[in-house]
Amino acid sequence: xxxxxxxxxxxxxxxxxxxxxxxxxxxxxxxxxxxxxxxxxxxxxxxxxxxxxxxxxxxxxxxxxxxxxxxxxxxxxxxxxxxxxxxxxxxxxxxxxxxxxxxxxxxxxxxxxxxxxxxxxxxxxxxxxxxxxxxxxxxxxxxxxxxxxxxxxxxxxxxxxxxxxxxxxxxxxxxxxxxxxxxxxxxxxxxxxxxxxxxxxxxxxxxxxxxxxxxxxxxxxxxxxxxxxxxxxxxxxxxxxxxxxxxxxxxxxxxxxxxxxxxxxxxxxxxxxxxxxxxxxxxxxxxxxxxxxxxxxxxxxxxxxxxxxxxxxxxxxxxxxxxxxxxxxxxxxxxxxxxxxxxxxxxxxxxxxxxxxxxxxxxxxx
Amino acid sequence: xxxxxxxxxxxxxxxxxxxxxxxxxxxxxxxxxxxxxxxxxxxxxxxxxxxxxxxxxxxxxxxxxxxxxxxxxxxxxxxxxxxxxxxxxxxxxxxxxxxxxxxxxxxxxxxxxxxxxxxxxxxxxxxxxxxxxxxxxxxxxxxxxxxxxxxxxxxxxxxxxxxxxxxxxxxxxxxxxxxxxxxxxxxxxxxxxxxxxxxxxxxxxxxxxxxxxxxxxxxxxxxxxxxxxxxxxxxxxxxxxxxxxxxxxxxxxxxxxxxxxxxxxxxxxxxxxxxxxxxxxxxxxxxxxxxxxxxxxxxxxxxxxxxxxxxxxxxxxxxxxxxxxxxxxxxxxxxxxxxxxxxxxxxxxxxxxxxxxxxxxxxxxxxxxxxxxxxxxxxxxxxxxxxxxxxxxxxxxxxxxxxxxxxxxxxxxxxxxxxxxxxxxxxxxxxxxxxxxxxxxxxxxxxxxxxxxxxxxxxxxxxxxxxxxxxxxxxxxxxxxxxxxxxxxxxxxxxxxxxxxxxxxxxxxxxxx
Numbered sequence: 048x049x050x051x052x053x054x055x056x057x058x059x060x061x062x063x064x065x066x067x068x069x070x071x072x073x074x075x076x077x078x079x080x081x082x083x084x085x086x087x088x089x090x091x092x093x094x095x096x097x098x099x100x101x102x103x104x105x106x107x108x109x110x111x112x113x114x115x116x117x118x119x120x121x122x123x124x125x126x127x128x129x130x131x132x133x134x135x136x137x138x139x140x141x142x143x144x145x146x147x148x149x150x151x152x153x154x155x156x157x158x159x160x161x162x163x164x165x166x167x168x169x170x171x172x173x174x175x176x177x178x179x180x181x182x183x184x185x186x187x188x189x190x191x192x193x194x195x196x197x198x199x200x201x202x203x204x205x206x207x208x209x210x211x212x213x214x215x216x217x218x219x220x221x222x223x224x225x226x227x228x229x230x231x232x233x234x235x236x237x238x239x240x241x242x243x244x245x246x247x248x249x250x251x252x253x254x255x256x257x258x259x260x261x262x263x264x265x266x267x268x269x270x271x272x273x274x275x276x277x278x279x280x281x282x283x284x285x286x287x288x289x290x291x292x293x294x295x296x297x298x299x300x301x302x303x304x305x306x307x308x309x310x311x312x313x314x315x316x317x318x319x320x321x322x323x324x325x326x327x328x329x330x331x332x333x334x335x336x337x338x339x340x341x342x343x344x345x346x347x348x349x350x351x352x353x354x355x356x357x358x359x360x361x362x363x364x365x366x367x368x369x370x371x372x373x374x375x376x377x378x379x380x381x382x383x384x385x386x387x388x389x390x391x392x393x394x395x396x397x398x399x400x401x402x403x404x405x406x407x408x409x410x411x412x413x
Numbered sequence: 414x415x416x417x418x419x420x421x422x423x424x425x426x427x428x429x430x431x432x433x434x435x436x437x438x439x440x441x442x443x444x445x446x447x448x449x450x451x452x453x454x455x456x457x458x459x460x461x462x463x464x465x466x467x468x469x470x471x472x473x474x475x476x477x478x479x480x481x482x483x484x485x486x487x488x489x490x491x492x493x494x495x496x497x498x499x500x501x502x503x504x505x506x507x508x509x510x511x512x513x514x515x516x517x518x519x520x521x522x523x524x525x526x527x528x529x530x531x532x533x534x535x536x537x538x539x540x541x542x543x544x545x546x547x548x549x550x551x552x553x554x555x556x557x558x559x560x561x562x563x564x565x566x567x568x569x570x571x572x573x574x575x576x577x578x579x580x581x582x583x584x585x586x587x588x589x590x591x592x593x594x595x596x597x598x599x600x601x602x603x604x605x606x607x608x609x610x611x612x613x614x615x616x617x618x619x620x621x622x623x624x625x626x627x628x629x630x631x632x633x634x635x636x637x638x639x640x641x642x643x644x645x646x647x648x649x650x651x652x653x654x655x656x657x658x659x660x661x662x663x664x665x666x667x668x669x670x671x672x673x674x675x676x677x678x679x680x681x682x683x684x685x686x687x688x689x690x691x692x693x694x695x696x697x698x699x700x701x702x703x704x705x706x707x708x709x710x711x712x713x714x715x716x717x718x719x720x721x722x723x724x725x726x727x728x729x730x731x732x733x734x735x736x737x738x739x740x741x742x743x744x745x746x747x748x749x750x751x752x753x754x755x756x757x758x759x760x761x762x763x764x765x766x767x768x769x770x771x772x773x774x775x776x777x778x779x780x781x782x783x784x785x786x787x788x789x790x791x792x793x794x795x796x797x798x799x800x801x802x803x804x805x806x807x808x809x810x811x812x813x814x815x816x817x818x819x820x821x822x823x824x825x826x827x828x829x830x831x832x833x834x835x836x837x838x839x840x841x842x843x844x845x846x847x848x849x850x851x852x853x854x855x856x857x858x859x860x861x862x863x864x865x866x867x868x869x870x871x872x873x874x875x876x877x878x879x880x881x882x883x884x885x886x887x888x889x890x891x892x893x894x895x896x897x898x899x900x901x902x903x904x905x906x907x908x909x910x911x912x913x914x915x916x917x918x919x920x921x922x923x924x925x926x
Contacts, residue, residue, distance in 0.1 A: 265791075271786075271790050271791070282764075287764075288756070290745065
């Protein structure tokens, strides 16, 4: 993205304008439905941040979005569009689930450590497949990752309907794991310290996500491996010239991207539900694309964008609950508008802003 | 500066008065005045970035001037788009042709002038008109041939035909000889002269002094966005024009001592390269480059030099034959660098630099594996910046700003950055592709001196350039390529432009003899 805009416009004003536009259109829809948009916003913000439980849920969703946002952003650094975060997270969940089901009773840190590794490994494998296909067979990742999402969903449905289903019942989900592999939930930790925060599934995964942000930043901009990956993302010709194999970097990027998406399953499977369920990925993988775009591929931006979407998820369900005319689907529409303006229509205001703030590169006299 | 129009002379075919154009803070054209007399060939010369193309794009309606007047045949016009320019009788032949390759010549010329719902009536009329134009101007073109089957020289004639067909009385040519052999260029000049004889006006933009002297009647010199001089070609000299262009005296010839070649560094034996489309690009090429000499590869662009350079540097797979560096084969680009091969690629923007990366990150591309730049897998940013800073100073890269995006530097400064990277890693063999493409005269001089200094330090240099003058002034031995084969190899002392031109056109000495 050859950006000529000053950073505060590129990273601040432009996303805010996109967001404002999304809320403006959403507000119009609320007006058409005969409700007050001001009241809707108040309910949404209160529902997302107004009290302890709300904040907990918001941060819980934020955690999901950080993982999937990082996954999309990492692939993007290598010039790849990973639309398969959903499937990679799902398969990552399979890894965690197997660990939970079979060795969940292992001593406390060991089981969890293996679970984390399994999530990354399984997700990474599911990312490696499209990476390999693109590097060696020229199949475009956009196509293959989408298709692998369906394959992942089919595999998980089969496994949860038959081999992994808890015996003696008809719900497609696994047994509940041994408590030793549960990730500590924050309200429990705080309760032990004598502090009462509202009950929510917010758990240690948030910290794993933040550590991943740091590792992502270090890897992409500070390491030689990240340098090679970025060169490929910018120019394959320059990479080949520099002795860097694009095929190898594509496979590395997709594997790491898949691993990050796979880690999202920790939050849902080990942190909240403690069992493997059907469709626990809930579309977070796809929203990760919007998070990565809005966050400009930078961890700080991704955290902020993830927080926005986390708040929309949590505040949106409160809004749907409190304002009967705004049902659940309406909230999805609002989220969709944010994705549309912040993600897909990212370039709508850009030319206009460039005309005002652009700093043309000044060629130096030679 | 005002343009003196002597009384009694006809109104200029094109006149510009007080034209200004800025792009942000860059004043690309400052108060330009220009008068082109009808029925003449008018040269506009200047370094890259002097504002020639901007000025012509204003005249052709691609850009609007911020202020100033455009007069065509004495009448003031507002030219808002190329359509307006065409309507005013102004045609332009761009540096990069704008032709639809799978279409025939006739179909290309009809584009945008189809005339009706079906092509037939328009095509019949066009055919008649084209045949007349070809007769009048010695523009021999088979109008039913497909563009992709035609050599570049002929494609250029198609562009000229297209402009004439649209009724151009003033024809602008932007760097027209960059892609031509000397023979094709001569033919182009004959066409331009016959256009002039028929009363048409030609504006020739170039940075080649030789062409100005050979073909123009008047010449205007641009420097730094300003029009610095107008001369009658007959009353000026190459030296004067060069000085006006750069604002100081320049060495047109590189001063160098005779080469003292030593042991062979690069041996190429029966090299064959077939590209991804299955086309044989390099055919049975064998040669040697020794330490302490510059071997120049001359040829019109697109005769296998690019593929040869890529094969030698390990970027492109070799189909058969051998490339030996110090007697050992080159496996890939990373291996080539380990074996001390430096490579300044032809296409510096696509290959030599990573767009969007700052200068310091570009300064280690290809050398990023060296322990000097990384420790435990982490890049030593501070150290890299310091290296980059030193090179920028040593190679006069301006501005000295390692954190600035590489693409924000001008062409010459980008090239010096690439050159610094490849030279400062002390290669035994340096492959150099088009070192001065898009580079201004000041930087050309600098780059040439550096190459000679490197040769004198006992390094082997292989220089590929489509600028014959560059090959002639730098190389100690000259290899000429045509259609993937070597058509001749001669000592620089025995070489002259005409002989090389014949070889570049594929006419071997024994055939010519």
